[in-house]
Amino acid sequence: MADGKTGLWIVGARGGVATTVAVGLAALRRGDAPAYGLATETAPFAGVDLPGWDQIVLGGHEVRGGTLLDAARELEAGRVLPIGAADRYADDLARLDASIRPGVLVRSGAAIESLADAASVVPCATPREAVRRVAEDLIAFRDAQGLERVVMVLLGSTEPPVDAGALPTDVAALDASLDDAARCPLRASSLYALGAIEAGAALVNFTPCLGAGFRAIEEKYFDAALPHCGADGKTGETLLKSALAPMFAARALRVDSWVGHNLLGNRDGAVLADPEHKRAKVQSKERLLESLLGDAPQSHVSIEAIDSLGDWKTAWDHVHFRGFLGVPMAMQFTWQGCDSALAAPLVIDLVRLMDLALRRGEKGALGALAAFFKSPLGAAPRALIDEMNTLVEWARR
Amino acid sequence: MADGKTGLWIVGARGGVATTVAVGLAALRRGDAPAYGLATETAPFAGVDLPGWDQIVLGGHEVRGGTLLDAARELEAGRVLPIGAADRYADDLARLDASIRPGVLVRSGAAIESLADAASVVPCATPREAVRRVAEDLIAFRDAQGLERVVMVLLGSTEPPVDAGALPTDVAALDASLDDAARCPLRASSLYALGAIEAGAALVNFTPCLGAGFRAIEEKYFDAALPHCGADGKTGETLLKSALAPMFAARALRVDSWVGHNLLGNRDGAVLADPEHKRAKVQSKERLLESLLGDAPQSHVSIEAIDSLGDWKTAWDHVHFRGFLGVPMAMQFTWQGCDSALAAPLVIDLVRLMDLALRRGEKGALGALAAFFKSPLGAAPRALIDEMNTLVEWARR
Amino acid sequence: MADGKTGLWIVGARGGVATTVAVGLAALRRGDAPAYGLATETAPFAGVDLPGWDQIVLGGHEVRGGTLLDAARELEAGRVLPIGAADRYADDLARLDASIRPGVLVRSGAAIESLADAASVVPCATPREAVRRVAEDLIAFRDAQGLERVVMVLLGSTEPPVDAGALPTDVAALDASLDDAARCPLRASSLYALGAIEAGAALVNFTPCLGAGFRAIEEKYFDAALPHCGADGKTGETLLKSALAPMFAARALRVDSWVGHNLLGNRDGAVLADPEHKRAKVQSKERLLESLLGDAPQSHVSIEAIDSLGDWKTAWDHVHFRGFLGVPMAMQFTWQGCDSALAAPLVIDLVRLMDLALRRGEKGALGALAAFFKSPLGAAPRALIDEMNTLVEWARR
Amino acid sequence: MADGKTGLWIVGARGGVATTVAVGLAALRRGDAPAYGLATETAPFAGVDLPGWDQIVLGGHEVRGGTLLDAARELEAGRVLPIGAADRYADDLARLDASIRPGVLVRSGAAIESLADAASVVPCATPREAVRRVAEDLIAFRDAQGLERVVMVLLGSTEPPVDAGALPTDVAALDASLDDAARCPLRASSLYALGAIEAGAALVNFTPCLGAGFRAIEEKYFDAALPHCGADGKTGETLLKSALAPMFAARALRVDSWVGHNLLGNRDGAVLADPEHKRAKVQSKERLLESLLGDAPQSHVSIEAIDSLGDWKTAWDHVHFRGFLGVPMAMQFTWQGCDSALAAPLVIDLVRLMDLALRRGEKGALGALAAFFKSPLGAAPRALIDEMNTLVEWARR
Numbered sequence A, B, C, D: 001m002a003d004g005k006t007g008l009w010i011v012g013a014r015g016g017v018a019t020t021v022a023v024g025l026a027a028l029r030r031g032d033a034p035a036y037g038l039a040t041e042t043a044p045f046a047g048v049d050l051p052g053w054d055q056i057v058l059g060g061h062e063v064r065g066g067t068l069l070d071a072a073r074e075l076e077a078g079r080v081l082p083i084g085a086a087d088r089y090a091d092d093l094a095r096l097d098a099s100i101r102p103g104v105l106v107r108s109g110a111a112i113e114s115l116a117d118a119a120s121v122v123p124c125a126t127p128r129e130a131v132r133r134v135a136e137d138l139i140a141f142r143d144a145q146g147l148e149r150v151v152m153v154l155l156g157s158t159e160p161p162v163d164a165g166a167l168p169t170d171v172a173a174l175d176a177s178l179d180d181a182a183r184c185p186l187r188a189s190s191l192y193a194l195g196a197i198e199a200g201a202a203l204v205n206f207t208p209c210l211g212a213g214f215r216a217i218e219e220k221y222f223d224a225a226l227p228h229c230g231a232d233g234k235t236g237e238t239l240l241k242s243a244l245a246p247m248f249a250a251r252a253l254r255v256d257s258w259v260g261h262n263l264l265g266n267r268d269g270a271v272l273a274d275p276e277h278k279r280a281k282v283q284s285k286e287r288l289l290e291s292l293l294g295d296a297p298q299s300h301v302s303i304e305a306i307d308s309l310g311d312w313k314t315a316w317d318h319v320h321f322r323g324f325l326g327v328p329m330a331m332q333f334t335w336q337g338c339d340s341a342l343a344a345p346l347v348i349d350l351v352r353l354m355d356l357a358l359r360r361g362e363k364g365a366l367g368a369l370a371a372f373f374k375s376p377l378g379a380a381p382r383a384l385i386d387e388m389n390t391l392v393e394w395a396r397r
């Protein structure tokens, strides 16, 4: 049974999604909010043993200063949070603020580094030191709060992609690399993932960053008998693709081209305006269609930082396809979603499900959670509904 | 094994969909056309024993005059058929034209009656006579062509809905009603369905007409050990709803309103411009959301006859939904599909699958084919992908 | 010179537009708000002598109870007014509330009557009495506030259309009709318009109601040497049509069909959900295209009341047109506008310009203000930019 | 009076637009086609003395091989030309084909050079030689066909932009530069423009190429008493911007961002897929908003080559704007236009109007024709309707 308390440790703890998670949990605890957005609160999960709202304790790493209250006010002004929410939950936010620890910045890229405040960054001579500092923070959190289990969720800004060829190919090489700051190719997200292992925590990688997404580190999770999942939360255009592309496949409609333009104006969007960082996101978004459609259509995905949109992701997709006897047809959609409000409940779903996984002793990449991710680890991307069926089956097992 | 020939008997044999089926089968037989649009040609159906293109023989009923060649030319001009198609398959069309028989018109509604040519309508004193004439035509077709099995497909214009309270409630009452032209509430579509039973044919109801969609007639199918399926082919906006609504449900996104506006300019659209006839179509389209979303959103569906669009159905849907903490978001899509080109391959899929059902001795409403219909008989509407999984399982059994 | 104070008397003074006008004027007076939405604040009007924000004094008639503060809070929750606005301007709203007078309800239609509170309706035995009561309120307002000039703006709910054949055809017949409650075809909007004449006020009809839109009453305005203008503020889809249709005309692109679907969820939308009331609005919207395009395309306009949208009018338009050698092309747009926020600044523009008209001694229907209206009086609808050029010329005269 | 014949000399004579012009003129001559798309055939031009369809004689330069008939067949298959058009006008096309001369390629960029056939390119040692060869061809054309006047229209592929700093600053420097192939910065489009001067022809630059768009060459036109106009035909998204942006300005709606994504699949799109060439087009598209809106919004324009779309330009624009009290609103549009069919009639309009200009002795950049261009020479871009009013006034002068 999900007794005791579970820690939800957020990397990027004053970011848009993190702040929405914090306000949301406060609201859920007080019974203020409907369960909209929370998959684990739908009928199919009715009997599944998951931690309640007050069994989840928040903490996290952050490299920017400021307060969560300010972050919440900004989200309220941007129509992400309900009017009055920041003030109403000011105490909860202040409490969490106090438990946020300075983060580590390693090869994080110029766009992220320019966000950081010196006082909120732990200087580390080597990658190994970064891993150790992360683990120490996690262990201190567990002890201070008396937690049974801890789940780390990566919600930091999008790092540039890592050249796959440069990655250590086995556990030994990985371990060795950590002492050589100059040559270790790992960025902060992977060092956080290693810190989680050392502290015995499960990991959710909600970002397009590398995190635990390479073989050597996956092996370490396996050896440590810890579960992890990722990568890159599936909240907008890609969610729609995973619902729609299977329709074209089912009807043998031949998709010739699928173009997606994404406009976004928040801090995540500003980081993604940097072409190096954007590359990671676009890669994560482009992989999907081929696996869902069999044949890869001509595909184009762009992300543009448009300030006035704030957290309101606006995506336009144009699908050009041929039907019987080759006649060309078209479908377009526009998605106007509030990014943080779409992501936050998934983060809560994921920490509940990873808590279940920890109790069940699952280890390695948890493919059963693929429904939540753009680039699922441990499973090929499938039709959203197929992924959901698998998830429900796994949860009710 | 699917040996011998199977008859595909189309009611509405010179309509847009029927003509596209005829041209399409001719093209498939000559190897001119890719298998776009044909679900039964996708990978999951690879091993299933289905009739080949030249095992399908066409015939049908029609109440309008004109020739299939003219109908094909019109579709070519309207960009439904490839340039040159009408001329290329003129012989096939002429052959089929020769085997089309005058139809029956019973309580078909003013909009349909105004389409009909006296010479193409069989006058019938009673419903029973209509049933008999239909059955005789089917039997003559089977004998003349040496067919193993026959599948009737209803592709006539949309009749007005039938008041459910007026329908005969059991087989005896149904049989009795057929002699009283003044009081029998059945329209032509149901009389065709009864004729199919008498001739030992399976039935596909691709229209929103009543057809075999009431208990007494379903019993007759069961008793006659014949399979049938329907109703109303799922080709456009509803297809999209059945792919998209489950996504909102899976993510616990609360749909507040779903508005769909459909523009259409072909003969089907002209009939639907009559409010009586439109009612049948709108009803068929509105049932879906509640079953897919649990909660019924405010829903509005309109169909407007816009001449300039011809066969090019243009649908705009606006979905207004709330996510975490109640924040309202929106999705819109525009669908620009060629209606006849979307429907025709499904008709071919359905005749192949009904041929399989006949060989397997299936009887009554075939819920396993729900994926093809807006208002499935024998099954509640579900997520498209769940319906497809069921279909594939059934086919590969 | 625009010295002294000008009264802005609003019929429908606690409605959505009226409340936004009240909050907006308060904000402008305090220098809180940018001049967005106000045409009279753009460069071309720079030298024109118009009343300043604190020269405009508000008052009005209303048939519903409640307070302006509540109305403002609701608009704030619906994202029409900025966060915090209701509280910030509570005093201004309370002051205005105190000066709002009960209105008259005459042949207003069931949908409006169901909104009204008995205590806020002045019972009148005859139309003439209604006219008198209205005039008395206006005169009392002018005297109490020491106003130089008064402009009445009709912002009441949309009444059903009046049968043109039943209208009095000259001034004498009009005067005579006012004593016969049973046979006088005039609805409240026209009685308000007559009251304005008696009180020597100018009139703006921002609604699709009849108001002063028939010959006999126009004559009375002329005789009284008073200006009036209307009808039906041009704020959304029609505004776009008047910007876009001239483009098609300029390029000789042949518009075959123009379909507009409007979704709306506020009180105005609820009244328009009644088919009788809706007819007035749709008529007003349909007249435009023919005059702009020369040839009338097939046109369809619908308005649907979709609760979840509140004040956020969402319109989808589909334009199907043919270009060189007849090739068919399409344009679609989606408009997501906040109705009250679009209308309120136009009301302020109009009162300033009507103040100028009063000072200039203009009389009768002021066609120079056509740019503001869907169904302009005194001018045929033209391209928006042509109308604006005329307006600027008139203002700078 | 427009007596005699006028030559229309097209650079890029077998391109998509050119082929559509050729077929279109043939159709107009035979009375097969309505006047859709032709501005000069609308009512305001009724009395203007313009050359008739059979007074316009075609010729041109081209660097690709192939035949116009093949080009027309391709456009017919791509639904640009009516079914049957290629065959119907085969003779006219063959005649024109015979009069097409090999073109010049100078600094045209890799994407264009890869299209060219050696046999269709005139090798030139110096820019001066290119100018001379062009002029000779034009003069031979005039003499052979007995033409009164000749108008050259640039319809070649989009060249990369030319660095403004490198351009010759006066006529003398321009003349001098033509002998130094290595240092002359001019690309083919400008050499064609110089050739036109030498041959006494007027020039229309329908492309985003530099052509006659710099001071030194403008002076030469002036000195030669020849008119020219350009640049970059306004046919799609920019046309819409010039109709819509003035609406926002007229209503004081503050545009925060305007994002435009253009998808295109024809040869023009393929050339634009090359980032160097694309830069010229995007520049031409981005200049507009600031002049129309006063304040420049955040603006983003992309052009993507999507093969399946062929000549069917699909553009999605998202406009984010603020209204009264700062409330943010949005408008989106989708434009599905057939590029060649939109451009071709403008080319015909332009040659007729330039013929008038020649007869009137106009010289230098003709700002009165700004309505046709994205980046007008001799006039700042204004509201489309204002530009049209100026054009009509000029034509009727």
Ligand SMILES: NC(=O)c1ccc[n+]([C@@H]2O[C@H](COP(=O)([O-])OP(=O)(O)OC[C@H]3O[C@@H](n4cnc5c(N)ncnc54)[C@H](O)[C@@H]3O)[C@@H](O)[C@H]2O)c1
Binding pocket: A011, A012, A013, A014, A015, A016, A017, A018, A061, A062, A063, A064, A103, A104, A105, A106, A108, A112, A115, A154, A155, A156, A157, A158, A188, A189, A206, A207, A208, A232, A233, A234, A235, A236, A266, A267, A268, A339, A340, A342, A343
């Ligand atoms: N919102 C969504 O719908 C969504 C969906 C999928 C993925 N994501 C990903 O989730 C992440 C968070 O998104 P967001 O909108 O909250 O972004 P955000 O920019 O608001 O928050 C990211 C936070 O991470 C912090 N951070 C950056 N590097 C760090 C480090 N090394 N250590 C500690 N903190 C660090 C930043 O200071 C910032 O506060 C992004 O990577 C985004 O791409 C979001």
Ligand SMILES: NC(=O)c1ccc[n+]([C@@H]2O[C@H](COP(=O)([O-])OP(=O)(O)OC[C@H]3O[C@@H](n4cnc5c(N)ncnc54)[C@H](O)[C@@H]3O)[C@@H](O)[C@H]2O)c1
Binding pocket: B011, B012, B013, B014, B015, B016, B017, B018, B061, B062, B063, B064, B103, B104, B105, B106, B108, B112, B115, B154, B155, B156, B157, B158, B159, B188, B189, B206, B207, B208, B209, B232, B233, B234, B235, B236, B266, B267, B268, B339, B340, B342, B343
């Ligand atoms: N095209 C699609 O995507 C689609 C999808 C779902 C359902 N449908 C339904 O399929 C049917 C056919 O559509 P269509 O576009 O081919 O329409 P259509 O109008 O082109 O064809 C219908 C034909 O049926 C004939 N007909 C009418 N009543 C008849 C009768 N009693 N007996 C014999 N013939 C009769 C008509 O004369 C006409 O030729 C319609 O009911 C339509 O609603 C079509």
Ligand SMILES: NC(=O)c1ccc[n+]([C@@H]2O[C@H](COP(=O)([O-])OP(=O)(O)OC[C@H]3O[C@@H](n4cnc5c(N)ncnc54)[C@H](O)[C@@H]3O)[C@@H](O)[C@H]2O)c1
Binding pocket: C011, C012, C013, C014, C015, C016, C017, C018, C061, C062, C063, C064, C103, C104, C105, C106, C108, C112, C115, C154, C155, C156, C157, C158, C188, C189, C206, C207, C208, C232, C233, C234, C235, C236, C266, C267, C268, C339, C340, C342, C343
């Ligand atoms: N908002 C826009 O963009 C826009 C554009 C064009 C026209 N209009 C028109 O403006 C009017 C006001 O719109 P709204 O959104 O404020 O509507 P609303 O329903 O919020 O306000 C109308 C108010 O008028 C009151 N009213 C009705 N009949 C009355 C009467 N006889 N005497 C006095 N008061 C009366 C109602 O009680 C209500 O408070 C409507 O007719 C609408 O169609 C609005």
Ligand SMILES: NC(=O)c1ccc[n+]([C@@H]2O[C@H](COP(=O)([O-])OP(=O)(O)OC[C@H]3O[C@@H](n4cnc5c(N)ncnc54)[C@H](O)[C@@H]3O)[C@@H](O)[C@H]2O)c1
Binding pocket: D011, D012, D013, D014, D015, D016, D017, D018, D061, D062, D063, D064, D103, D104, D105, D106, D108, D112, D115, D154, D155, D156, D157, D158, D188, D189, D206, D207, D208, D209, D232, D233, D234, D235, D236, D266, D267, D268, D339, D340, D342, D343
């Ligand atoms: N179609 C439109 O709506 C539109 C609008 C504005 C501008 N334009 C511009 O018009 C031009 C033509 O467009 P298109 O769609 O016909 O393109 P296209 O590629 O079909 O035609 C261009 C033709 O020019 C030829 N060419 C290239 N360089 C040449 C040279 N130096 N000399 C002679 N011929 C040369 C090419 O071989 C090709 O046949 C492009 O620059 C395009 O950007 C088109």
Ligand code: NA
Binding pocket: A261, A302, A303, D261, D302
């Ligand atoms: Na892009």
Ligand code: NA
Binding pocket: B261, B302, B303, C261, C302, C303
């Ligand atoms: Na409608």
